[in-house]
Amino acid sequence: MQNTDVVIIGAGPSGSSAAALLRQKGYQVTVLERQYFPRFSIGESLLPQSMVFLEEAGLLECVREHVEQYAFQFKDGAAFLRGQQRSFYDFTQKSAEGPGTTWQVRRAQFDHLLAQQAEHYGTEIRYGHTVTAVDVTLKQPILTVQDEQQNSYQIQAKFLLDASGFGRVLPKLLDLERPSDFPVRRAIFSHVEDGITHHQASHPEFDRNKILITVHEKDHRAWYWLIPFADGRASFGVVAEQDFFDQYALKDPDGQSKDTYEADQLAALFQRILADDPSLSALMANAKFDTPMRTLVGYSADVKHLAQDNYALLGNAGEFLDPVFSSGVTIALKSSSLAVPLVDQVLQGHAVDWQQQYEIPLRKGIEVFRAYVEAWYSGEFQDVVFSSQQNAQIRRMIASLLAGYAWDETNPMHKNAKKRLATLAELCREGVNQGPSIEMVYEGT
Structure with missing residues (x-):
């Protein structure tokens, strides 16, 4: 039986x-990572709030030093x-304190940089190691792990x-999983290769x-x-519910949608969708789709919960x-x-109330993001944005939230975000002068 103070499953951010x-x-600290780095991941657009956390962990400088090498884009x-x-x-015109700029990054290189810096600080990262079982009934959890040679071993952590x-x-x-209340998308x-840099004059708004x-x-x-x-490349994708994609799917002789989600068919599906949006098609007219499309x-x-006495879920492992x-890396x-x-x-040896000290504070910010995501798809936040x-x-408050400052309780949009956002959307739709009406947003009435 191996022993360590803390086992972390996964070497992402x-x-x-x-x-x-x-x-x-x-x-x-022992990190067990199933894959080998660098590896592809989406979520390339960081938020300025994340800079605060990177600096706190001693990871910001290693990213800054590699901005040019890896073509990280100032944002x-x-x-x-x-x-x-x-x-x-x-984002620099926001109400919240903190950085107003960040980068857009290739996650393969970004995540690898963070992992290498963690190793530099003395972390042991075991790549190609997969957790196959876990026992958390003991005070100190025991994990069963399989390495890249298919050998199994056990490790116990405090x-x-x-x-x-x-x-x-x-x-x-x-x-612990429970269904998300979001529609399946x-x-x-x-x-x-986006081709936009050579045609900037044609798209001055970009x-x-x-x-x-x-x-x-x-x-x-x-x-x-x-x-x-x-470097003239970009991450490019489309998100929608399944019925949207079905409209563009190839049909079989009976008129039924064919399975268009094999790797060699995704690009054609994406191109049909892109062609149906004139403005974006014009912007991307010179793009080269030279990398296989992926789908999630x-x-x-x-x-059901984010933590118990001897374990906790971080980031996307929880929600x-x-x-x-682009809230994923920030969360x-x-x-x-x-x-x-x-x-x-x-x-x-001290007692911790994980519900009160971790789950509730973390979910406060997540619920702010949730309110804006839900309002985006319902159309309310789109009406505000445009x-x-x-x-x-109002613009400063919205900029703060878009910049990731979802835990900033000085922002009136933080408290009861869903109701305040609905109020703001109504004012925007009615064309109300928001000077006299700003108190309505503050009060969420």
């Missing part, structure tokens, strides 16, 4: 940041496109953190420093992301909402920032 924070406190905001409508938010992301190791092994995506979110002109439930990198379906997830506002890093001081208390009836104060 939440795992690496948790490991780095624990090493600052002197604990022995200062978000741009929105719907037909002929345009809207831009500058505390266990699950940072396995979409792998969701503990939720599956401990039957599919994403189709890839990295492309800004490489901003993620571009485009609402499908014919179906406002569907949207595209375009996340530029600094039913990615939204939730769990994943939707990619629309992952926030979860590590919240959890590690509590793990420290446990290892020092409205010309926004005063500077």
Whole structure:
């Protein structure tokens, strides 16, 4: 039986940041990572709030040092496109304290950098090791692990953190999963040579420093992301419910939708969808789709609880909402920032109320993101984003949330976000002067 202070499942951003924070406190940390790095991952558009957590974990400088080498793109905001409508938010013009800029990154290199820095701090990362069973009934959990040679071994830890992301190791092994209340959506995506840098004059509204979110002109439930990198390439994808994709699917002789989701058919499906949006098609007219398309379906997830006395779930292993506002990495890093001081208390023999000290505080910000995701698909937040009836104060509050400051309780939109957002959408739709009406938003009435 092997022993260590803390076992972390997964070496993604939440795992690496948790490991780095624990090493600052002197604990022995073993990370079990099923894959080998670098490896492909989506979620390339960071939010400025994440910079705070990266710096706290001692990981920011290693990213900054490799910005040019890996063509990480400076990011200062978000741009929105719907037909002929345009809207831009500058994250430096926000109400929250903290950084207003960040990067758009290839996650293969970004995640590898964080993991390497965690190793530099003394973390042991075992790549190609898969957790096959876990026993959390003991005070100190025991994990059964299979290495790359198919050999099994057991390791016991004083505390266990699950940072396995979409792998969701503990939720599956401990039957913690519960259905998300979000509709099932599919994403189709890839990295492309976008061709935009050579035709900038034709698209003066395009800004490489901003993620571009485009609402499908014919179906406002569907949207595209375009996340530029600094070398003329970009992450490009479309998200929608299945019935949207069925409209574009190839038909068999009986008129039924064929299974168009094999690897060699995804690109054709994506091209048919893209061709139906004139504005985005014009912007991407010179793009080269030189990398195989990928797809994810039913990615939204939730769990019965995020922690118990001897284990906790970090980031996407606990809950994943939707990619629309790029909240995944920020939530992952926030979860590590919240959890590690509590793990420290446990290892020092102190009692921790994980519900009150971890789950409730973490979910406060997640629920703010949730309100905006839900309002995006219902159309309320789209009406806000594209409205010309926004005063500077409202724009600063929205910019703060888009920049990831979902835990900023000084932002009036933080408390009862769903109701306040509905009020703001109503004002925008009615074209009300928001100067006199701003108190309605503050009060959520």
